[in-house]
Structure formats: C-alpha cells, structure tokens
Amino acid sequence: MARDPKYDILFEQVAFGPKTTRNRFWQTSHCTGYGSDRPGTQARFRGMKAEGGWAVVCTEFCSIHPESDEYPWHSARLWDEGDVVNLRHMCDEVHRHRSLAGVQLWYNGMHSPCLESREVPRGPSGLPSNVFPERCIYDAVADEDDIRAIIQMYVLAAQRAEQAGFDLVEVSGSDSTLPMQFLERRYNRRTDRYGGSLANRARFYIEVMAALKRAVGDRLAVTTRFETDTINGEHRIQHFDEGLHFVELMHAEGVCDLWAVKIGDYEEWGEDAGSSRFRKANWMRPFVSHVKSIVGANVPVVSNGRFTSPDDMVAALRAGQCDLIGAARPSIADPFLPTKISEGRVEDIRECIGCNICVSRMQQQALLSCTQNPTSGEEYRRGWHPEQFEPAADPCSVLVVGAGPAGMECAMVLGKRGYTVHLRDQASELGGHWRDVARYPRCAEYGRLISYRQIQLKKLRNVEVHLGVPAMTADEVLQYGADKVVIATGAHWATDGLGAELHRPIAGADAARAEVLTPEQVMAGKPVPGEKVAVLDGDGYFTGVSMAELLADQGKSVTLVTNMNMITEFAKYTMEMPNNKRMLHEKGMRILTNHWAHSFDPGRLRLFYLYRDSAGLYEVEPGRWGRRGSDELIDLECDALVLVTSRVPNGALYAQLKARHAEWQRHGVLAVYRIGDCHAPRQALNAIFDGHRLAREFESPHPQHPLPFIRERQIWGHATVPQRCNPGPAIEPV
Numbered sequence: 001m002a003r004d005p006k007y008d009i010l011f012e013q014v015a016f017g018p019k020t021t022r023n024r025f026w027q028t029s030h031c032t033g034y035g036s037d038r039p040g041t042q043a044r045f046r047g048m049k050a051e052g053g054w055a056v057v058c059t060e061f062c063s064i065h066p067e068s069d070e071y072p073w074h075s076a077r078l079w080d081e082g083d084v085v086n087l088r089h090m091c092d093e094v095h096r097h098r099s100l101a102g103v104q105l106w107y108n109g110m111h112s113p114c115l116e117s118r119e120v121p122r123g124p125s126g127l128p129s130n131v132f133p134e135r136c137i138y139d140a141v142a143d144e145d146d147i148r149a150i151i152q153m154y155v156l157a158a159q160r161a162e163q164a165g166f167d168l169v170e171v172s173g174s175d176s177t178l179p180m181q182f183l184e185r186r187y188n189r190r191t192d193r194y195g196g197s198l199a200n201r202a203r204f205y206i207e208v209m210a211a212l213k214r215a216v217g218d219r220l221a222v223t224t225r226f227e228t229d230t231i232n233g234e235h236r237i238q239h240f241d242e243g244l245h246f247v248e249l250m251h252a253e254g255v256c257d258l259w260a261v262k263i264g265d266y267e268e269w270g271e272d273a274g275s276s277r278f279r280k281a282n283w284m285r286p287f288v289s290h291v292k293s294i295v296g297a298n299v300p301v302v303s304n305g306r307f308t309s310p311d312d313m314v315a316a317l318r319a320g321q322c323d324l325i326g327a328a329r330p331s332i333a334d335p336f337l338p339t340k341i342s343e344g345r346v347e348d349i350r351e352c353i354g355c356n357i358c359v360s361r362m363q364q365q366a367l368l369s370c371t372q373n374p375t376s377g378e379e380y381r382r383g384w385h386p387e388q389f390e391p392a393a394d395p396c397s398v399l400v401v402g403a404g405p406a407g408m409e410c411a412m413v414l415g416k417r418g419y420t421v422h423l424r425d426q427a428s429e430l431g432g433h434w435r436d437v438a439r440y441p442r443c444a445e446y447g448r449l450i451s452y453r454q455i456q457l458k459k460l461r462n463v464e465v466h467l468g469v470p471a472m473t474a475d476e477v478l479q480y481g482a483d484k485v486v487i488a489t490g491a492h493w494a495t496d497g498l499g500a501e502l503h504r505p506i507a508g509a510d511a512a513r514a515e516v517l518t519p520e521q522v523m524a525g526k527p528v529p530g531e532k533v534a535v536l537d538g539d540g541y542f543t544g545v546s547m548a549e550l551l552a553d554q555g556k557s558v559t560l561v562t563n564m565n566m567i568t569e570f571a572k573y574t575m576e577m578p579n580n581k582r583m584l585h586e587k588g589m590r591i592l593t594n595h596w597a598h599s600f601d602p603g604r605l606r607l608f609y610l611y612r613d614s615a616g617l618y619e620v621e622p623g624r625w626g627r628r629g630s631d632e633l634i635d636l637e638c639d640a641l642v643l644v645t646s647r648v649p650n651g652a653l654y655a656q657l658k659a660r661h662a663e664w665q666r667h668g669v670l671a672v673y674r675i676g677d678c679h680a681p682r683q684a685l686n687a688i689f690d691g692h693r694l695a696r697e698f699e700s701p702h703p704q705h706p707l708p709f710i711r712e713r714q715i716w717g718h719a720t721v722p723q724r725c726n727p728g729p730a731i732e733p734v
C-alpha cells in the first residue's frame with residue numbers, strides 16, 4: 001500500500017551541524033546491556049533499526065574513561081582501541097542501511113561506583129551519591145586542572161568515536177551526569193567560576209561542548225541530551241526557573257548542533273522512561289516544547305514520548321514541538337516502525353506496550369529483551385530478524401492448544417513460516433490471562449500485546465483460530481489429526497496461598513470460600529465482601545498493586561502485604577517504584593513489607609514478621625532448630641483476602657499426553673511440545689519468547705530444547721586490548 005501523504009512530513013530530511021538525516025526518525029540513546037563488550041549483539045541490534053528505517057541510531061550511555069564506570073551495569077565504552085574496534089562494527093551496520101550512527105558520551109562523576117576500574121571519579125563538590133546512598137560513593141572535588149583533564153577525556157573519546165565511524169557525539173547532560181552535577185544547585189557548592197550563578201554552573205557543560213566542536217565539530221555533529229526539568233523540586237533543574245535559561249545560555253554560544261530533550265533525572269528516570277501505567281504518549285510535551293522556540297529553525301530538537309502512532313508524531317512536528325521523533329522503546333518493540341508507516345502498513349506496527357521490561361533487564365544487570373518483540377537482542381546471537389521468517393522446508397499441520405501470549409506467538413510464527421496451524425482455546429477471545437491483565441487499572445496499553453497478534457493471525461490464511469471450543473482433552477488432542485501439537489495452556493493463580501515465602505499453603509486461605517479471592521476471581525466479578533481487604537503479594541510485580549488499586553477505587557480499605565523488602569519490588573527495575581508508592585500513598589492504602597500470612601479466618605488475617613526470630617543461635621542439639629525462634633503474630637482486621645501469592649502451571653494436559661506417548665504414532669502425532677506458563681509460569685515476555693523460539697526452531701532435532709546461541713566473551717589465549725600497563729594517550733589539561 002502507498003503511504004498516506006499526511007505522513008510525508010515524517011520522511012523529510014533534517015540538517016544538523018555537518019550532517020543530514022534521511023528522515024525524522026531518531027533512535028534515542030538507550031541502554032541495552034550489550035555495550036562495547038558484545039560487539040555482535042550491539043551491531044546487529046542497532047543495525048536492525050537502521051534497516052527498519054530509523055535515520056539516526058545511537059548507542060546507550062558510553063563511558064568516556066574508567067573514572068566513569070558503572071559496572072556491573074554494562075555501558076558502551078570508548079576507553080581504548082579495543083572499544084573503537086568493537087563499536088566500529090555497529091557503525092558499519094548502521095551505515096550499511098544509510099543511517100547515521102550516534103554515541104552518547106557519558107561521565108557520571110559522583111554516581112560512578114567504579115567497581116571494575118577502582119578509579120576515583122571527579123565532580124564539582126565531593127558529595128555522596130544520592131543514587132547509590134548505601135554504597136559509600138563520593139566524587140573527588142575537581143580543581144581547574146581536573147576540569148581541564150575531564151574535558152580532555154571527552155575530546156579523546158570523541159576522537160575515538162570518529163575513528164569508530166560515528167557521525168555524531170551526544171554529550172549526556174541528562175540523568176544526573178557530570179554536566180548536570182555542575183549545573184544543579186543541589187550538587188554544585190563551588191564558590192569559584194564554576195559555581196554560584198547559573199552562568200557559572202553552566203560553564204563546564206558549555207566548555208565540554210565547545211571543546212568537542214573545536215576537536216571534531218567540522219566533521220561530526222556535536223549534540224546533547226538535556227533534561228529541561230528533573231521533576232525533583234527546587235535546587236534541582238526546573239523547567240521555567242533554570243531549565244530553559246540554560247538552553248538560552250548554551251544556544252547563545254553556538255556550540256550545540258541539536259538538542260534531544262527530556263525530563264527526569266537519574267532518580268526519576270521513570271519520568272523519562274515513563275511506563276504506560278503512569279504516563280501516556282507524549283507526556284513530556286509541556287516540559288520540552290518551549291525549547292524549539294529558543295533554538296530557532298536551524299537547530300533541530302528531538303523529542304521523545306513513547307510515540308507509536310504516526311498521527312501523534314505528525315501532530316508533534318506540526319505543533320512545533322520538535323523536528324525529529326525520538327524513540328527508544330517504540331524502536332525496540334518495532335525496529336521497522338518507520339518502514340511500516342512509509343509502506344502504508346500502519347496496522348502492522350508492533351506497538352510498544354510501555355511495560356518497561358526492556359528497562360528492567362538493564363536494571364537487573366542483564367541484557368535487553370522486549371515483551372512485544374522477542375527478537376530484540378537475538379538478531380546476532382540467534383540470527384533472528386523481526387520481519388523475516390525462514391519458510392518451513394516441509395510444512396506439516398500443527399495444533400496449538402491455548403491462545404494466550406505463548407500460543408498466539410507460536411501460532412503466528414509457525415503461520416508466517418508456512419505451517420498449517422489450528423489455534424484453539426476454550427475462551428471466547430484471544431489473549432489468555434493477558435485479557436485480565438489488560439483490564440487491570442492503568443494497564444489498558446498492555447492490550448496491544450493481544451491486538452497486534454490478533455491482526456497478524458487474521459492475515460494468515462494458513463492459520464485457523466478456533467475460540468470458545470470445549471476444553472480439549474488428551475483424547476481430543478490425539479484424535480485431532482494434527483502432525484504436531486503445541487500445548488500452551490498457561491497457568492492460574494494459586495488458590496491456597498502457596499507462595500515463595502513458605503512454599504506451602506496458608507491455613508484458611510482457600511479461594512473456594514467467599515472471603516478469599518484470586519486475581520482471576522476478582523476480574524471475573526466474584527463479590528469482595530466487607531470493607532477491609534488485604535492483598536497478599538508474593539509476586540512483586542504489577543498484579544498485587546493493581547488488585548490493591550482496583551479495590552481501593554471501589555471504596556475498600558486496602559492493606560497491601562508483602563514478604564519483600566519493598567512493595568512491588570520488581571518495579572524498582574521497571575522504574576515504576578516511586579510512582580507506585582506515590583499512588584498507594586495518595587489513595588490511602590496501608591503497606592506492610594517483610595510480613596507473610598500465618599492463617600486467615602474471616603475478619604482476621606494473622607501475619608508474622610519475617611525476622612521475628614532471634615539473631616542468636618542455640619547450642620547445636622539433636623532435634624532442635626538452631627535459631628532461637630519466636631511465634632509472635634500480628635492480627636490484621638480483614639473481611640476479604642486477595643491471594644497474589646504464586647502461579648501454578650496448567651500442566652495436566654501435557655502430562656496426560658506425555659503419559660500416552662505410546663499412542664502418538666497410532667494417531668499420527670509426531671511430537672508434542674509445551675510452551676509458556678504451562679511449562680513454568682514466568683513474565684509474559686518469557687512466554688512469548690518461548691512460543692517464538694519453538695516456532696523458529698521447529699525442525700531442529702530437539703525443538704523443546706533451545707539451540708545454542710552465540711556467546712560473546714573473550715576466548716582464552718587471544719590478545720587483550722589494551723595490554724596491561726599500556727598508558728595510552730596522555731590526558732593533559734587543555
């Protein structure tokens with residue numbers, strides 16, 4: 001289909017510094033965990049976005065020197081020639097598709113743990129890090145020689161970036177990095193010409209930019225990523241008090257070729273990577289839209305906002321908010337988003353659901369993965385392309401039982417590969433447990449996970465979807481006539497309080513009773529008796545907090561109880577923790593952490609504190625527990641109890657089929673596999689990955705078991721770069 005002309009504006013070129021983009025799609029710097037250490041993964045991941053039409057593709061934060069080391073979080077690095085070689089591969093991949101490659105130069109000052117390098121970071125004032133308050137991290141106060149040395153580090157890194165082939169260097173003036181540490185009143189306590197007035201506090205940032213312009217600016221674009229409001233109150237950067245004034249100051253110096261603007265600092269990263277539970281598309285607009293009027297027509301502005309709709313993008317451009325559409329997550333969920341708009345295939349866009357699982361992977365010091373796009377991060381190590389599927393050499397017929405995330409994904413990929421697929425579910429709609437999830441408070445955008453697959457399945461003539469069928473039995477599966485069977489029957493919430501804390505049921509917590517409910521029962525409309533409700537959360541992600549909010553909104557008095565150190569503990573990885581806490585506080589919910597349930601009787605939930613036992617031990621004695629115990633209990637008035645304790649696989653159908661293995665041949669069944677939560681209940685991204693992987697590897701000798709993937713690590717006996725004690729170029733004050 002031809003592109004709708006109203007989207008033509010998205011495909012116009014934009015000039016900045018010595019460079020010109022081929023369209024208005026800008027893949028903002030974003031973390032991956034691939035860094036410079038996994039050059040193949042990095043290059044293919046970023047290259048895929050260039051192939052999909054993103055005109056500019058940037059790295060994640062890229063450390064300029066060992067003084068700025070956030071190990072075990074993996075950044076890109078430009079410390080030495082080895083990093084140049086590894087990142088050059090990324091630049092080559094990006095250039096192969098006519099896009100520009102950008103690198104974000106990052107020096108983190110007082111927030112650098114330096115756990116790998118063991119160096120001492122420098123900063124404006126020698127203060128403890130508020131990002132890692134428990135780790136005893138301080139910066140050393142930089143005198144003017146130090147400041148010149150750090151600026152030289154930026155210059156050397158930019159020169160390495162040029163050697164690697166990058167087209168632009170973006171100074172990270174965001175996420176509380178060193179330029180912001182000089183700029184913000186809370187960090188900058190200096191009394192010299194780098195402290196005090198805004199102009200003085202801005203001096204370091206501007207000098208860095210000016211030095212880069214001098215060193216590489218005629219060949220590379222010199223840009224910055226800046227937060228116009230840290231959303232963190234006075235003494236920090238606020239939009240109107242200093243955010244915009246700083247833009248005026250820097251712009252007047254003529255040292256910045258392009259501004260990528262955002263909000264939220266390191267602590268409030270969740271306001272930049274706003275999750276869909278709290279922030280809707282283009283939520284930053286009021287905070288960033290004034291920048292364009294300051295920098296004028298010749299200096300482009302990039303604005304982010306989880307843009308997945310081309311109409312929203314066009315509206316932002318036409319309103320003068322920005323010149324380029326910045327995107328991290330939408331480009332992860334769909335590297336081919338620009339191409340799909342360009343080809344008039346908007347309905348094929350795999351829209352980001354705003355779950356922040358991608359962020360959570362980095363925050364767990366792991367590798368980026370995506371809920372919507374199971375191929376992200378697998379482009380190199382498994383050779384997966386998000387839009388290309390190897391046709392099956394000998395397509396057979398496949399029955400997929402269960403149309404939840406795993407079953408839908410598996411059926412879709414098998415269908416794209418040419419198999420004849422029947423996807424069957426007893427429910428009358430697609431989506432499995434995710435249909436409930438998408439109806440939780442704030443979770444409506446999660447429904448895109450279903451709608452994307454629904455649209456794709458509809459387009460596949462070789463895939464039939466049978467909904468509302470009677471629950472399939474082992475007999476029916478064997479007699480169905482399919483060559484191969486995939487079981488994707490999912491999981492259900494435990495109905496007896498079984499959870500990770502005790503690994504056993506809780507006395508009285510039986511969801512057959514009127515006063516005890518599982519999330520499925522709540523969503524199915526089982527009445528919640530009384531006023532006082534406790535939600536027992538042993539899951540730690542969004543279900544517990546969603547149940548609590550749902551019931552609070554119905555006027556219940558809610559207590560959220562968890563065995564974990566924090567409520568919604570996993571949300572510390574998705575950056576939703578602060579707003580979860582604010583929401584719970586705002587809605588007057590009570591929170592109890594480090595507690596678990598001993599027993600439940602209508603009217604009373606008995607709890608115990610996890611650390612109620614003594615710190616001391618008894619002498620070792622046969623038959624006696626070594627720790628001096630306590631049986632202290634706390635009673636909570638509670639009319640109804642919602643159990644978000646653990647999930648239990650619906651594994652019976654697979655087990656029955658396996659037990660009848662001897663009959664498979666008679667029925668013409670060649671194989672039976674299981675995927676998703678019926679195999680082991682995990683987060684949705686894993687169920688989708690499971691279904692996708694099985695379908696990709698359907699002809700492997702043992703499809704139930706993944707094929708090996710490429711592991712990027714040093715192989716013993718090969719040279720290291722740099723060699724020990726090689727000093728490299730001197731960092732002299734400039």
Ligand code: ADP
Nearest residue numbers: 402404405406426432433472489490491676677
């Ligand atoms: P996953 O996350 O692994 O995809 P879900 O729990 O979301 O799993 O989905 C499982 C789906 O399987 C549900 O929609 C459920 O209705 C369906 N299902 C479970 N058992 C059967 C069965 N025996 N026959 C048909 N559908 C089934």
Ligand code: SF4
Nearest residue numbers: 352353355356358370
């Ligand atoms: Fe979007 Fe979630 Fe994928 Fe991240 S993991 S890109 S938030 S869908």
